[in-house]
Amino acid sequence: MIDIKKYDKELLMDMLEKMVLIRRFEEKAAQSYGLRKIGGFLHLYIGEEAVAVGAIQNLNLSKDYVLTTYRDHGHALACGLTPNSLMAELYGKITGCSKGKGGSMHFFDEKKHFYGGNGIVGAHIPIAAGVGLKIKYLKEDGVVLCFFGDGAIHQGSFHETLNMTKIWEIPVIFICENNQYGMGTDFKRVSSIQDFSIMAGSYGMYGEQVNGMNILEVYDTVKKSIEKAKNGIPVLLEAKTYRYKGHSASDPAKYRSKDELEKYKSQDPILILKNEMIKNNLLKEEEFEDIDIKCKKIAKEAADYAEKSDEPDLNELYTDILI
């Protein structure tokens, strides 16, 4: 067990609050989806918060970058995109982070170095390495975190990219968020191996499995990995995690048992950190309540903001295609 006392209280509070914000934001989004204010796919990240927050907490987004999949709400919030701009995007409003043209799967913020938000499984993995190539080329000090699911790890794009990342010593950390399922498919049914981190060995990279429900473990492992990546050894991490909801808001998730879900809920990433902090006198139950109330309020305000925002003009249909 990691000794929680070695961390700044401020850091711990920050990470706890970010995880709670993601959870409350997504619960609100799910509610709006239920009211048909948000349409299409809504892939919730609930249960996986420790992976994005723990990893991204290590970054300096003035020089580091983040790329992820369509399950991007958590990563975007962890990167500091505002709940208002994200909720507005879900509502398809002009005030959204992608002007309402992207939707849930396509959050972007160029200034915050959040390069998406990609709807095609595996398609952003080479893109992440390309961003890393720029860092290397310009001799910058940054690193790229590339998040993807267990479903993406079998794709050619993944294997092609790892090879190039290694031969060109590109500073990327690939983080496979293994939430156990790719849609309705248990990863064990479609994977020749079950510890994905060993795939790093095929490319002479560093690989490690980490408990994605424990934010401190994620935080430490990514910190260590950043050092390696910056020194020419790209890293593949497999974060073992779990999504509480179905693949998307319309999936009843009948392919898994209630017991399994309950088992994971009992090791909830927010609860793990909260309990550990309380046990070590770093947090009081009332303080946690305050955080929770605050995050619920932020989420509600984001929905109100989205609601009140304008739709894009019709002429937005033809803008942003070419410069």
Added chain:
Amino acid sequence: MKITMREAIRAAIDEEMEKDTNIILMGEEVGQYNGAYKVSQGLLDKYTDKRILDTPITEEGFAGIGIGAAMAGLRPIVEFMTFNFSIQAMDQIINNAAKMLYMSGGQLKVPIVFRGPNGPAEFLGSQHSQALQTFFFHTPGLKVMAPSTPEDAKGMLKTAIRDDNPVIFLEGEMMYSWEGEVPENEYLIPFGKAIKRTEGSDITIISYSKPMKTVLETNEKLKELNINAEIIDLRSLRPLDEETIYESVKKTNRVVIVDESWPNASVASHIGWLIHKNVFDYLDAPVELVTSEDVPMPYNHKLELHAQPTVEKILNAVKKVMYI
């Protein structure tokens, strides 16, 4: 018998699999999950995982495996969860499936069907909502079908499955729950046979797949205007039933083509060119196209609806062609 598009497609697969044990179905979620759009519901129970293969999310890989299996004698039906993801398999489809017979001097045939949802859906954004038929239509060595009713879907898919060529079978993503009458007895609908949905003498409207519904809705408005439209549903894009098109143009002398794919170098623009080339003398006005706007699909619903063919757009095109 009234059934949905989804049931019609399933029935075609089921009936053909029952007859020919060389047919297999493969793709993401086709087995245990019963298909992302529930097209393959129940087929795993009936045919076991020997014939219903759940694949990893590896479009290029499983499309290629399907092609290899087809070259060696199996008859795979490969489901793309949606055709949006077939783009990852484009190399296998274009460079291997489409060209194998030709490159091998006629030795190696590739009896495979690639099928799944195609075309715009709702609120899904640019990567998940697009009509990709033109990419396949462009490629020699492929056959391309796109039904607009359950009856057509069943008869056309059975033909596709029995065909010894690679067939791209496009199902409108929004169409799976559409209902329609389907004959009880077995029937096949051949390649290259369009169908007239209405007979008319004032104008020819050519379309296929999901936009047929919008065309038929528009026709109600045209009737109010006393415009007598002849509506042609292409059904099969490659081969294309040029005869039915020309015959109709000779009668009506005016044409609107409705296609939800992008306008440039598209199915619609190609047909427009064919008409100008082959029956130019019969035209009383230039052919009009109503296509998707020339933009990636936006997420915002208002914009997304505006990006696609609408009743209003078709109506305007008809008026333009009729100079009214």
